[in-house]
Amino acid sequence: MVQARDPGVWSLRFWGIPGDFYDSLDTEACLNELQATLLESQEWVLMPDTYEAPIDDAVRTDCDQMVVVEDGFYWKCSMKHTDVSIETSRIPFEVLL
Secondary structure (H helix, E strand, O other): OHHHHOOOOOOEEEEOOOOOOEOOOOHHHHOOHHHHHHHHHHOOOOOOOOOOOOHHHEOOEEEEEEEEEOOEEEEEEEEOOOOOEEEOOOEEHHHHO
């Protein structure tokens, strides 16, 4: 998209757009068999609109970013009060369509 107009652009970073990260999310309890298979093979899964995340188990983060690259997007952050960085797998734009 943007690279068509400016080949020097590698990514766009949007600060303050957090993702939810969990220390210990019981995927067996919240995913069906198909979703578990997709998560295993592509490292992400699209959850239904009715899904409610266990908010009380979310990790506190700093420096939250949503990074848009040529073929998709991902989230990146640091765990609060640590030097540990967290980054999701790249999610293709087709998921949004």
